Amino acid sequence: MADTVREIERKYEANGAGLPPDGLPDLTGVDRVVSVADRGAATLDATYYDTADRRLARDGITLRRRTGGDDAGWHLKLPVAAHVRDEIRAPLSDTVPRALRGLLRSRVRDAALAPLVRIETHREVRQLLAADGTVLAEIATDQVRADRPAGPGRTAEWAEIEVELTAGGDMALLDAVEERLLGAGLRPASAASKAARALRDTAPKSERKAAAKATEADQGGEPPTGEPPTAEEIILRYLTRQVRAITELDPAVRRDLPDSVHQMRVATRRLRSALRSYATVLDRAATDPLGAELKWLAAELGIDRDAEVLTARIHEALAALPKELRPGPVRTRLRTWTQAHRKGSRKHLIAVLDGERYLTLLNSLDALITDPPRARAATRPADRVLPKAVERDFRRLAGHIATALAAPPGHDRDLALHEARKAAKRTRYAAEAARPELGRPAKELAARMTELQELLGDHQDGVVAREALRDLAAQAHAAGENAFAYGVLYAREESRATTREHELPALWATISAPDLRAALTSGVGADSGTAGGAR
Template sequence: MADTKREIERKYESDESGLPDLTGVAGVATVVDKGVAHLDATYYDTADERLAASSVTLRRRTGGSDAGWHLKFPVAPGVRDEIQAPLSDTLPRTLAGLIRSRVREAELAPVVRLRSDRDVRDLVDAEGRLLAEVSVDAVQAERLTGEGGSVQWTEIEVELADGGDPAFLDKVEKRFRKAGVRPSASASKLARALAETAPKKKPRKKKAQVGQAPVAQAPVTAGDHVLAYIRAQRDAIVELDPAVRRDVYDSVHRMRVATRRMRSAFRSYRKVLDRTVTDPIGEELKWLAAELGVDRDQEVLTDRLTAALDELPRTLLSGPVRTRLRTWSHARRGGSRRRLIAVLDGKRYLELLTALDGLVDEPPLLKAAAGKPAKVIGKAVRDDFAALAVLVERAVVLPPSQDRDLALHEARKKAKRTRYAAEAATRALGEHAIDLLRSMKSLQGLLGDHQDSVMTREALRDLAGQAHAAGESAFTYGVLYGHEERRAELVEAALPEAWRSIKGGMEV
């Protein structure tokens, strides 16, 4: 088993003069001496240091109160999520899975050993509650690869107590600054150890490691703009993989969106990237999006139906409707979580990640990629919008029917693609693309509500059939069905005017 905690901390340089008096920090009633802990940590990475390139750290540590395996992911400056697993001789499978999207099939090996004498103080308030832990760490770092090398330093670390107010760290820092203690130039001990023990080499241009974006440069050509967007989606997929495995809120949806954005870019900018290369990758992205969507689509349906039930008067609730809904939802979602993890652990997914790296590193650029962004990208966006216009205008003149539902669904998908094309175009086209992006979000929301109504009515027919077969009343499902029909009618009534407004403001 692995435990996760949010680590909020700050690091400071130390001249070995120790801690300044912290009893004067607002809120601190007592500074409790917790003694000295002797810590011995070995950090692991690939030969090309892929984890370090992504600011991810993996270590096996002995000593102290939390000996074991620790895996840390960056969240924000000074904030990391730490996943802990019990001490063992080999890396636990749970942690191995969380770094798989970055490590792939490369071998992990020890890269740095850090031995620290940690002198710990607890900052406690008047009621005895822990506010933060402050430690003075005397660190000895030894590089375990290449020619080796060692370095030592002393630093101060302040870690906020679980559930504490981050503003408290500002108060501690204010006291430190008055005492001449300055923030550390390194984000972590590992980063400093790697930097200060690295063999001296002549600088040479290196290809970006997995999950590490190259140094940002202003895009010049149309190809530069498109590739920047493609690269951002590749990075999002890699970075979201651990969150999806941990079932972090909204992570599945965000990864799915990244796959859709990339596929849309392949299609919208087909004059920039060779489709003989991107089409096969697009098919694999479509497969991954479908696997990610198994849970998500069912979750959206269940939430919509639950909310609708909550709004109904009790007099319109007939039979065990909520129980039926829970049973139906659970049956349709059964095993989907295990299936998704198996997908992420599978060979097909790894091959897709490798293909995405190849696409970014050696992009299949066509002649138009060297063109002026405003011309090439502007035309691609206009073409998408023109295709959208055909679909919307065809749908709005159809009478209410299944054909109209399908036509509106196709328009919704095209609106989404046009939205993503506009996203990729914002740096090249400026305000015009931003205006279009806002319009496409609005249109997508309108058409999405209509499609959700269509899917919800299909689910209600299924639920009503199951209820009837079980001898239960189907009355409430009929009421909800009528409400969903009305929601769809309102969308259909609002669409023509909304579309006229969007079309009138179109200028790219």
Template sequence: MADTKREREIERKYDADAAGDLPDLRGVAGVADVIDKGVADLDAVYYDTADQRLATASITLRRRTGGNDAGWHLKLPVPEIEGARDELHAPLSDGVPRALIGLVRSRVRDADLTPVVRLRSARDLRHLVDADGTLLAEVSVDGVRADRLDGATATASWTEIEVELAPNGDPRLLDKVEKRLRKAGVRRSTSKSKLARALADTGTPPEAAAVPELRPDTAGAQVLAYLREQRDALLELDPAVRQDLPDSVHQMRVATRRTRSAFKTYAKILDRTVTDPIGEELKWLAAELGVDRDREVLTERLTAALTDVPRTLLLGPVRGRLRRWAVAGRAGSRRKTVAVLDSKRYLALLDSLDALLADPPLRKAAGAAVAEALPKAVLKDYDRLATRVGHALALDPGTDRDLAMHEARKAAKRARYAGEAATPALGKPAARFAKRMKAVQKVLGDHQDSVVARGTLRDLAIQAHAAGESAFVWGLLYGREEAVAATRERELVGVWERASRPKARAALGG
């Protein structure tokens, strides 16, 4: 990613008549002046697969010349922010840069990227600035001509107005500009991008994958909708993981776990002879992604623990040893993660998920009403959790209890995900159930983290002793982690009482 530059753009597009007349925007609150920056001729060729997989996902990939940002541009949607896209720039080259190909591989897979549309625009650009001359936004009037390049001979032309917020600008400015435009009779465009309009106006807009026709009030429809959300999350998080964006690996692992849990929870709705092999591949993916993430979380835990040790007790180079341990674990992991996402095995997994959603292996219960089928499945997971918690609490403290607590933690997570999956259909009762299961999972999760931390602290103590260093601090932290585990075991009793079966059934409306 060294040759790429990443920016976030927030913009809005508006339809304009052929004249492209703009109202005077100096009347917009905060805008002191409108500076004419002249007209630039832009020439962009957009690339996609033959079946328009990128356009279907609202992703654009283009090679553009002209203007002040010539080069390759990849734009990825940011669903949580209106009008926002993350734009990655790469230098001009004859072929699509490898760095950008990687970022769309989860969508493109083995298909070829070829030119589909050429857009030539005459861009009449203005800068909106404040009293200090600081750029607030760019406003352009674009006269656009579109030509198909994928075998069709269709063309289209139109004029549009584009308002793009300056970096770190206040999004409220866009509302103010839009209010002024609306007063002048200018309305928001129905197309999300120039490419989307070009494809629509030349007759072949992208089509979303077909969704199996099921009554929306059936259990099958609800489960499949949830699984589509998780599949879409995997695809959207893929480029974020490749860019090493914060929390992206964790969120991608969550999507894999939620999918696997849904396969198991709703086994009477989807045939497990089909879902189990996919679940095993999801387990593999989560494990590959987890190597780096788990060490990162553990490093944060141990670093925080060291800050709580009085300086007078910090005997030996403990911070340096922990830092070396953390760096040694991370070395090469970034490349390994990207290699996993580029592997045939991962791409085959994505194909399998697509195939399952296109032709789901539905069982008889898929046609049952949600109020009947979903609570039964969720409470079955609850009973599984209850058995494991009871077993763990009956054991004496030690290795066997630690292992049993870990198994209970996994069951709590599955019960929580079951409740979350049922929430769109069952509403607040399922949400309350999921919240109670999350509380159980949190206590069990912190207990398991203490178990893992103790294993690492023991290893660090052995390394320190072998190097002739004091192992005192590592033993001190080990003892503190033992105390944490004991506290969580006591807390579990109260948390579990609040999640008892009668309350769980009541939470689900039973």
């Protein structure tokens, strides 16, 4: 069983090999600190694992097996934000625990994890205490020795200080402690983690030269040509962001973190939509099979998400009903119905992420980015290609809206509005992808599409909710329960849908105004912003 600890810390080192001669500066009086308690020393022995090509290190992830101290075991550290990581712990074992291997699968794929560096640390720990004895932070003074357990390399030694917040501390304390430490001659650590510094400082000469060349290339980038970006360059950047999002969200989905499934599903939809919208840039003969797999993954991710959205909508509507309008065991019936619809879906999703089909998809996405299947417009200037793609998607959306507005109320209109919703998403994602080149007009179009998508999404959620309420009413009736409340909720959903349908023509008239489309097709107004959002 793995446990998770949120780690908020900063690291410091001395300008020379050792720490200041007087040790730590006096930290009493810093923020709320009134005393510093010595908590003793420990010797820690950790072996860090990675793939041969350092996939974990590249993404700021560390995996270690550590003995000594009060938290011996396997530790996986995943970045959350600057100076913030989630440390996921598992008991000691001879091999990497299965729970941690799953969290690494999107990065590691089929590559082997092997020990790359061993770090021995002599640690002295002190706690910063408030007046009431609350522990605000822990400070570890570390003397570190690193070497490589196999292959060429050298030994490295250094000293560093880690300041880690506890539940009683806050960022203001970290800032105040940092000011005191910098004033004592320390500086922020040159590496984000001990493992990163150990790999750097123990590297053989050939590896250090290769790393230096890679860093120089990253900093310099491609020499400027003065030529406008091609359509392929713009679209591949967008696709790369979405592929990276799927890879990075995979561990969060496995950990069931809030909104992670939804965000991963959105990334898959953005990818699939962009591949279809920009078929003149990337050959659909090659990308259509990939789009089918992305559709499959989005559907698998949607099992839990759709049930969650539907249940929340019905619960909210039920809570708004006066008690006299919900006779019978309505809440119990709804709870039973919800559990039946979610039973096993979480387990199924993890099985999907552990499956070969998902792994093949990840590898195919990497191949798409590194060796894109170019179509006829790939090398043309982006400002000539992207506006046409966005315009095509907009015209397609306009056709669906016209069909929906012409359809009589009922099933046919519901279907037409659902198709319009999907077309609005596609147009929105096409505009997002084009924004680095088309600028403000693309940003404004994406915003208008989001507004339309929300209206149509609320309508479609109501359609699904009415189907669920009919199901609930039938179950309640069969069990001899009063089904009146489900009828009331159904009628309210029907009224809400009618309101949305009446709002659509005015909203569409605003969205389809010719000024914005003219700005898009002119290819002017570029800025450097990036699009976000997510439904």
